[in-house]
Amino acid sequence: MPVDAAEALAAAPRVREIAWERKDVQLYHLGIGAGLPATDPRELRYTLESRLHVLPSFATVAGAGAPGVIGALSAPGVDVDLAHVLHGGQRLRLHRPVPPRGRASAASRVVAVYDKGTAAVLVLRTEVTDADGPLWTDEAEVFVRGEGGWGGERGPSGRPSPPPAGPPDHVVERALREDQALLYRLSGDANPLHADPDFAARAGFERPVLHGLCTYGAALKAVVDTLLDGEVTRVREYRTKFAGVVYPGETLRVRMWSRVRTGEVREVPEMREMREMREVREMREVRAAVSVVERGDASVLADTVVRYT
16 A cells, blocks of 8 residues: 555654755745835845844745655655645644744654545654754645545544635735746745646646745735734744645735634743743634635635734
């Protein structure tokens, strides 16, 4: 069987060293659409090294390694055709703000394998730690068509939920550049599906599609700019499900519904020689729905949640 759940789950974490510089952060920000207008102070915090803020979703490309969806396919017990693979979802938990430059250790392992009958779902978790302790935890959900049916645990439902009831509190639109995918792929994901028209056509698309994680980053930027005035360090968690494709040059519509969660218990990383302590704080939560304007509000990100303080 191409997916051996027992072998994948029993495998030891694979550890690699990663490093990034300010220019890597700047390139990522340009890749998700930052920098327009070029002289806007709100955009310069993403593009100018002297005042650089790091959008937390940069964590998905830090070190310029293969994205989590590719990492899961090279795990022990997994031998599948890339053409049958879809990136189902992404989750990021921040333990501390992502610094503009750094060096860290990234330990990745498959933590769940679900049997959906006609498909398998793998969850690859990556724990990133630097000399001062945990930095972030990243999870990629990978959907593999045709690899289910062995009688394993089905896991949670993969069906996207409808957006919250009632009108959104905020709606913003973000136009994507025609060369958005060409810029974004310089941060590490060189899959030809996002650049080569012939390859995209063989995969069944009319032209190259945008990276899902590019849409993921652009949506987070819209939320941070709209609700947090660019205060990137307030973000604690960001998750979504990928519901559809985006083509470079299209316009994203991001609808946001805000609420407050009180009495939330959160883990607080302390110094390495101390145990983690817990504190109670107010946690705010934004639910978002992301669609493409030009295709009748076709959904592209669903079940999207940003949690922040």
